[in-house]
Amino acid sequence: MNFRTFITTMALMFLPVVASALTQAEVDAIIKGVDERQRNSGDWKSQVYIEQKETDKTDVVYDAVIYRRDANDALIILFVAPKAEAGKGYLRIDNNLWFYDPRVGKWERRTERERIGGTGSNRQDFDESRLAEEYDATFVKEDTLGKYAANVMDLKAKAGVDVAYPSLKMWTDKVTGNMLKRQELAASGKLMRTTFYPKWKKAFSQSKGSDVWYPEEIRVFDEIEKGNRTTVLIRQVDFNTLPTNIFTKAWLESKSR
Amino acid sequence: MIVQIALRNLWASKMRTLLVGGIVYFGALLLTFGNSFLDTIDQNMERSIVNAISGHFQLSQEGAKDKFELFSMDGGSEKDFGQINDFKKVRELVEALPNVRAVIPMGFNFAVVTTGNLLDRRLSDLRDSVKTDDTHKTQVTLEVVRRLVDSLKQEEKTAEAITDSKRKAAAEEDTQNLDLAAKDAFWNQFVRGDGWKEKALDALEFLENKIARLMPGEGLVWMMYLGTDIERFRSNFDRFEKVDGELVPPGRRGILFNKRFYEEQLKNKTARRLDDIKERIDLGTKFDDCEDCAQFIKLNIGQARSIAAQLDDDSEAAVRKGLAAAVGEIPVDPKDPKFDETLALLKVFFNMNGQNFLERYKLFYDVIAPHILLHSVNIGDTFVLKSFGKGGYVRSVPVKVYGTFRFQGLDKSPITGAFNLVDMTSFRELYGLVTPESLAELDEMKKDAGIKDVTAENAEDALFGEESDLVAAGEAKAFEGMKENSLEQARTQYAETIADRAYTQEEIDSGLVINAAVLLKDARLSEATGKEMEATLSSVGLGIKVTGWRDASGIVGIMIMLFNVVLVAATFIFTLVSLIIVNNALMMSTLQRTGEIGTMRAVGASQGVIRRMIGLEAVLLALIFGGAGVVTAVALLAAFSGGFPVVSDFMQFLAGGTVFIPKLTVSALLIGVGFTLFSGIFSTIYPTWIATRITPREAMARQD
Known part of the structure; x- marks a missing residue:
């Protein structure tokens, strides 16, 4: 093999990689796209179902209502069923995550790592997607997930941002730009959760003036407690404006008074 | 005649007699005293465990994943001891046995106490x-x-x-x-x-x-709790004693904190540090020689602001008035516009020394403590107990704090002092027991959601396979977020049917427990009763294992067993060494007396006379000195009947209280006397054999 043949062979070998690698601008655009497609300019209310399964154990299930006002980073998760859990809820406001139990009538501070209702889900699974704001992304490779071609990216949390997981690996659908899979890693690099987003829906938002995408189904697999899995279903959404004073302790308390 | 010769011989060789006798004396003394000492520890530990937590037997599920133990190296948080599903039936069967006093339901777990800053x-x-x-x-x-x-x-x-x-x-x-x-x-x-x-x-x-x-948080406090029928626990474990507040009313839901846990984990840190210093002084430590005390004082001065900030106007006036006499005049700094006189006063007050500590310690509790939050959770409060249930999920239950308790004489024991008592109903809820009604409700919700289960192994194929459909049209529209009244109804229903009512004995007994303690009327018959229990339970096929308290005590049981092994080994080694020394000394002495023995043989003394003389010498030596050793040990034990004050927390567990009183035990006395007799008899065998082999000719030949 002479030098020219060698160079040509090497070029042909690496050509597909070079050709398919995304530029940083494209990566940033994908991440912003993931956020933007899910963003609703106004308020957000959804009815969710959460189910946690563990081998040989009784399932934990909840019906809950999520209230969001993304302009203020405010969030409420209010459990409405089963009866024993009804009225309990989380309120996130100004970087505080509060938990309220109407049986005690007291509020407790919780951290960003709180497992919502003791399941494998956390606050960020229900909140506005702020990936571009919270993480720096880099391209890793192209991949396929079942019948879908995907771009794979590494995301590292920006300095000073309090997130549940400092590092993510994310697969996005090449065609729609929707997130398909997400691996969440601890600071040590240990894989903590793998989350799949197999169903996406879009609905028109008056306040945004365009469609808002939301994952109809989220599947969370615990990588530490193997076998533990949580499914979140977003069953209904409502983009109408919520009452002004809703994101207060007083409002949540009033729901079970 | 032979007795006289033996006594004369002993008297004639005073040094030899004293040396050999001294060994026998100390052997008998040490064995009697030491065994009494260790036996008392063993008995105390038994009382500490049996009468406080374990009972004489523990019942648990046969064939559970992990071996049942009350005290584990890892705290037992990860262990799966299975469960007893029908406690009521187990109780009825076991309590029907003539020697069984009570069967108490139990279940252990850990909880987190968070109180915010x-x-x-x-x-x-x-x-x-x-x-x-x-x-x-x-x-x-x-x-x-x-x-x-x-x-x-x-x-x-x-x-x-x-x-x-x-x-x-x-x-x-x-x-x-x-x-x-x-x-x-x-x-x-x-x-x-x-x-x-x-x-x-x-x-x-x-x-x-x-x-x-x-504001900085106060962190999480981990708490071990024992779910039980508190009323029956209280009346059957005689070491239980209420300290503060009141008992949980029969059938009600609630918690009693262990006084040790309450004071060490939930108390205001300034107060806790003062308590620490006071405890050290009470145990004889001099304030000025205590490095930790100096550090505690420094910390208290540094954190005086956290005390000052807790005072309202009235309490601030009361504190200033109450401390004024002890502290004296605080010079006001006119140049500092932010000068806080109360803070300055508290800083001076907390700067305690060996002379004023006790006076100021009292002042702290009389003047300051009534105006601050002395504990993270107060008696009478209702707080949320959070615990990992059987499924690994965090469950929370609100419980009212009725008071504190202690196990008498075990106030400082880190082992028994770790347990807090929670009612059985709350325990079952935290454990994750699902009632048939709740299960039906959950099944209905699951059916309505209609989720297809997917495991991690097949997730990608199942979710993104050929049949998957990534995108669908949705619709945003107003929906009934919740039935407004249903939350209130649910809460009222929870309060009326679960939280705020008294449970009957039938309800407390009906349902699962993790384990159960069996207390006997007569512990001496425990072996027979244990077999009876096993036979009774296996005859009905409930799959219940009966474990004696030592085995059930896990790490503590191992500790007690090790004590016994050390005791037996020490006794054996000491006895062996003593016998070899005594035997050797007697043999040397016999050889030194070859001439004397030969002469006796020459004048007609038979081998039997020589054997009896040498043997009697050894027996007399052992009886006199060994007997004296046993008597001295008994006298010493009588002299220490007032006991020794016990300093460390762990020693209090071994001592069964704050004072350790070693008692003469029958086994120790028998070992002491046995050693005396055995050393007397055993030590004569070889020397008498040598002595009887000495002939007059041989004796004379040696003298030549």
Whole structure:
């Protein structure tokens, strides 16, 4: 093999990689796209179902209502069923995550790592997607997930941002730009959760003036407690404006008074 | 005649007699005293465990994943001991046995106690008082809250200089918020008038969300709890004793904190440090020689602001008046516009020394303690107990704190002092017991959701396979978020049917427990009763394992067993060494007396006479000195009948209390006497054999 043949062979070998690698601008655009497609300019209310399964154990299930006002980073998760859990809820406001139990009538501070209702889900699974704001992304490779071609990216949390997981690996659908899979890693690099987003829906938002995408189904697999899995279903959404004073302790308390 | 010769011989060789006799004496003394000492420890540990937690037997599920033990190296948090599903039947069967006094249901687990920081707790009080229109409480709490916020402002000034540049924006916002909260106008929102409550609640939200998070938290406290039928536990474990508050009323839900846990884990840190110093002084440590004490005093001075910030106007006046005489005049610094006289007074007060400590310790509890939050959770409070249930999920149950208890004489024991008592119903709820009604409700919800189960192994194929459909059209529309009344109904229903009612004995007994303690009427018959229990339970096929308290005690049982092994080994080695020394000494002495023995043989003494003479010498030596050793040991034990004060926490567990009283035990006495006799008899065998082989000719030949 002479030098020219060698160079040509090497070029042909690496050509597909070079050709398919995304530029940083494209990566940033994908991440912003993931956020933007899910963003609703106004308020957000959804009815969710959460189910946690563990081998040989009784399932934990909840019906809950999520209230969001993304302009203020405010969030409420209010459990409405089963009866024993009804009225309990989380309120996130100004970087505080509060938990309220109407049986005690007291509020407790919780951290960003709180497992919502003791399941494998956390606050960020229900909140506005702020990936571009919270993480720096880099391209890793192209991949396929079942019948879908995907771009794979590494995301590292920006300095000073309090997130549940400092590092993510994310697969996005090449065609729609929707997130398909997400691996969440601890600071040590240990894989903590793998989350799949197999169903996406879009609905028109008056306040945004365009469609808002939301994952109809989220599947969370615990990588530490193997076998533990949580499914979140977003069953209904409502983009109408919520009452002004809703994101207060007083409002949540009033729901079970 | 032979006795006289033997006694003469012993007297004639005083040094030899004293040397050999001394060994026998100390052997008998040590074995009798030492065994009594160790036997007493063993008995105390048995009483500590049996009469406080374990009972004589423990019942648990046969074939459970992990071997049942009450005390594990890892605390038992990860262990799966299975469960006894029908406790009622087990109780009926076992309590029908003639020697069984009681069967007590049990279940152990860990919980987390989180109380938020000091400001969170005071704001929670303020929220309650605003909501209930309690004017006086609002006023008093408001004064404390404002002081706490002011203290944050004071500390924030120093923090500002070291603020990380990346957090600059956040820090600036914090500063603006603190500035806002420092203004009178902000606090005027709590002044009663038209619409004051809404304004007050808004101001509260501001304080809770913007300010309170700036105060350092108090961290999590891990707590071990024992779910049980508290009423029956109390009446059957005779070491139980209520200390503060009241007992949980029969059938009610509630918690009794172990006094040790309550004081060490949930108490105000300043108070706890003062208690630590006081305990050391009570145990004989000199204040001036105590390095830890100096460190505690330094910390208390440094944290005086956290005490000052907890005082309202009235309590501040009361504290200043109460401490004035002890502290004297505090010079006011006219140059410092922020001079806080109360803080200065407290700093001087907490600067204690060996001369004034006891006086100021009393003053702290008389004057300051009534005005501060002395414990994270107060008796009478209802707080949320959070625990990992069987499924690994965090479950929470609100429980009322009725009081504290202790196990008599085991106040400081780290082993028994770790258990807090929770009612059986709350335990079952935390454990994750699902009632048939709840299960039906959950099944209905699952059916309605219709989720297809997917495991991690097949997730990608199942979710993104050929049949998957990634995108679908949705619709955003108003929906019935919740039936407004259903939450209230659910809460009322929970209160009426679960939380706020007394449970019958039938309800407490019906249902699962993890394990059960069996207490006997006569512990001496425990072996026979244990077999009877096993036969009874296996005959009905309930799959219940019966474990004696030693085996069930896990790490503590191993510790007790090790004590016994050490005891037996020490006894054996000491006895063996003593016998070899005594035997050797007697043999040497016999060889030295070859001439004498030969002469005796020459004048007609038979081998039997020589054997008896030498043997009698050894037996007399052993009886006289060994007997004296046993008598001395008994006298020493009588002299120590007042006991030794026990210093360390662990030693208190071994001693079964704060004073250790070693008692003469029959086994120790038998070992002492046995050693005496055995050393007498055994030590004669070889020397007498040598002596009887000496002939007059041989004796003369040696003299030549």
